[in-house]
Amino acid sequence: MERCRAKRGFFSLRDCGEMSVKQCALCARPMCSQHLSPMSGFTRCLDCDGRAAEKDVVAQKSQKNAPKPPPEQPLSDPAWSHRYRDRYYSTAGYAPIYAGAYYDSYYDRYDTRSFDSDMASSGPSTATERESGTGIGDS
Amino acid sequence: MTPEQRQIAAARQLGVNRPVDEVLDLLRALLDFDATMAAKRKKAGCSIPLAIVVAIFFFVVAGNTSDTTRTIMTALALLCVAAAIAAIVFFLRFRRQDLSDNLRTAAAPFLAVLREDMNAGDPLHVDIDLRPYDIEEKKKKQSEPYKKGAYYKIIDRLFVDPWFRGSVALADGTKVHWKVIEHVVKRDKTKKTSRGKIKSKTKIKRKTVAVVTLGFPVKEYAVKTADDVKRDEKRTTLKLARKRKTDGADSPAFGMLIDLMAEGYKRVSPARSA
Numbered sequence: 001m002e003r004c005r006a007k008r009g010f011f012s013l014r015d016c017g018e019m020s021v022k023q024c025a026l027c028a029r030p031m032c033s034q035h036l037s038p039m040s041g042f043t044r045c046l047d048c049d050g051r052a053a054e055k056d057v058v059a060q061k062s063q064k065n066a067p068k069p070p071p072e073q074p075l076s077d078p079a080w081s082h083r084y085r086d087r088y089y090s091t092a093g094y095a096p097i098y099a100g101a102y103y104d105s106y107y108d109r110y111d112t113r114s115f116d117s118d119m120a121s122s123g124p125s126t127a128t129e130r131e132s133g134t135g136i137g138d139s
Numbered sequence: 140m141t142p143e144q145r146q147i148a149a150a151r152q153l154g155v156n157r158p159v160d161e162v163l164d165l166l167r168a169l170l171d172f173d174a175t176m177a178a179k180r181k182k183a184g185c186s187i188p189l190a191i192v193v194a195i196f197f198f199v200v201a202g203n204t205s206d207t208t209r210t211i212m213t214a215l216a217l218l219c220v221a222a223a224i225a226a227i228v229f230f231l232r233f234r235r236q237d238l239s240d241n242l243r244t245a246a247a248p249f250l251a252v253l254r255e256d257m258n259a260g261d262p263l264h265v266d267i268d269l270r271p272y273d274i275e276e277k278k279k280k281q282s283e284p285y286k287k288g289a290y291y292k293i294i295d296r297l298f299v300d301p302w303f304r305g306s307v308a309l310a311d312g313t314k315v316h317w318k319v320i321e322h323v324v325k326r327d328k329t330k331k332t333s334r335g336k337i338k339s340k341t342k343i344k345r346k347t348v349a350v351v352t353l354g355f356p357v358k359e360y361a362v363k364t365a366d367d368v369k370r371d372e373k374r375t376t377l378k379l380a381r382k383r384k385t386d387g388a389d390s391p392a393f394g395m396l397i398d399l400m401a402e403g404y405k406r407v408s409p410a411r412s413a
Binding site: 008009010011012014072074075076080081084085088092094095096097099113114 | 254407
């Protein structure tokens with residue numbers, strides 16, 4: 001059984017680390033139950049769901065006479081924080097600090113600042129379960 | 140709603156220190172309550188003019204018909220007047236229970252973002268004042284009526300509303316304190332038009348001050364020396380503040396708090412080594 005590949009956090013990112021229960025239908029990453037979107041019937045991860053919702057909103061804004069998007073529900077919509085994170089990183093140019101040990105190309109679109117990569121490779125005790133053993137460097 | 144949630148909704152003040160998910164559950168219940176009350180208030184508000192118009196219609200019909208029909212029409216008109224009065228009473232009652240929009244527009248999204256950087260079960264201390272900014276308790280200054288231009292009576296009132304503050308320890312060891320203070324100047328102006336009508340207008344100017352203090356653990360983060368940086372053995376503390384002037388009804392506090400925290404994190408670099 002693989003570990004969940006989602007990243008928690010907003011100002012600094014860290015690995016989720018929970019055991020995965022399913023693969024996301026879009027990005028095929030293994031996800032734990034907390035990072036699967038209930039809105040999609042637990043088939044897509046919160047990151048993919050958030051990015052898709054954000055894309056829809058941007059597309060709607062560019063159309064004339066498009067219906068007004070529904071108000072955002074930060075506390076009721078589990079994908080909201082992932083969606084807002086994606087939006088904030090791309091619009092405000094914020095580069096989060098990455099403190100995890102799993103490299104995941106899914107997050108390559110974000111500029112991240114990492115701890116010493118030696119730390120990433122020697123990281124926590126679950127080193128044997130890691131994929132590549134390198135942290136994300138400054139990009 | 141639980142008795143505690145009802146009590147908070149009635150007092151419109153929240154002060155808790157408990158696990159973050161419990162706080163978010165509490166806020167979720169308050170937001171649902173506020174949405175329900177807003178829908179009821181809207182319904183009551185729309186019913187008032189409708190009941191008055193129908194009452195006038197029945198009175199007019201009653202005045203132009205024979206005895207029996209007149210009695211029925213008058214009774215119906217009186218019923219509509221009673222309905223209008225009831226709608227006014229309900230409208231005022233629902234309005235008194237209205238929670239500040241700051242909860243929906245600023246506090247809820249900010250705490251949802253903070254939750255992402257916290258470990259489940261970690262405590263969150265938060266104080267939120269959801270009463271309107273223009274209550275007597277928050278009034279700090281009121282000018283004497285004065286004249287300016289066409290306006291023969293202008294009164295300025297200054298309200299200071301420290302509505303949001305809290306503290307939390309994030310998963311990376313950083314300690315965060317924040318507070319938001321709104322300074323609102325409300326200007327009521329009255330003038331007489333050339334036709335002799337009296338017209339009044341209210342203008343609002345808002346200055347939002349947000350202050351964020353970030354205590355970064357020395358072992359994890361290196362911070363460049365600056366005037367606003369304090370150091371001790373365990374932490375490097377950064378105090379950041381921002382002011383923003385707006386004319387709108389919504390507080391810009393959410394964006395300001397996120398930007399301040401992001402600014403703090405931009406000034407540090409990861410220091411942890413193997």
